[in-house]
Amino acid sequence: MAKVNVYLLFNGDCEEAFNFYKKAFGGEFQMMSRFKDMPPTEGQLPERSELSERILHVSLPISEETVLMGSDGGGDWAAQHRVGNNFSVSISAESKKEADSLFNALSEGGVVTMPMQKTFWGEYFGMLVDKFEVGWMVGWRS
Structure with missing residues (x-):
């Protein structure tokens, strides 16, 4: 979880x-x-x-x-x-698959401000604002 x-x-x-x-x-x-x-x-x-x-x-x-x-x-x-x-709201997923799933679900009807991607700090990470204008950060570190 x-x-x-x-x-x-x-x-x-x-x-x-x-x-x-x-x-x-x-x-x-x-x-x-x-x-x-x-x-x-x-x-x-x-x-x-x-x-x-x-x-x-x-x-x-x-x-x-x-x-x-x-x-x-x-x-x-x-x-x-x-x-x-x-x-x-920052979410630390337990797997890349979970990170993608959460990101895709939360971004439905919202605005992706940073697509999920590998970052310089070593995390798979993305940001979005959902359709209710709540900001989310989703990440996974292998």
């Missing part, structure tokens, strides 16, 4: 927010990476952009079952960012 977690999107204050959550819940970050850590890709952030220090991905376990995750997803590359819709 897939695991479901909340993925929070921020517009420049992700690090501050997650330090706040870390203080509240305790524990340590499993991962914290910045946009400057991405491999160079055409159309991505300029090399010396003020956005390069923003958080690409952070994860903080808050229980045995739950990981709070987030990113600085605002700015020009996420024009839909609004306080109140600044989250996605």
Whole structure:
């Protein structure tokens, strides 16, 4: 069965927010990476952009079952960012087949924002907004 977690999107204050959550819940970050850590890709952030220090991905376990995750997803590359819709439901599938099945079912009548594909961080991953305007991230790590 897939695991479901909340993925929070921020517009420049992700690090501050997650330090706040870390203080509240305790524990340590499993991962914290910045946009400057991405491999160079055409159309991505300029090399010396003020956005390069923003958080690409952070994860903080808050229980045995739950990981709070987030990113600085605002700015020009996420024009839909609004306080109140600044989250996605993140699904960690147990298999590639399950990831595809969930992604296909959830995207029916919705909008695929990133098709399922192998990513630079080693996960098979995709994103969509369903027909009820809920954001979903679906991933599987072999």
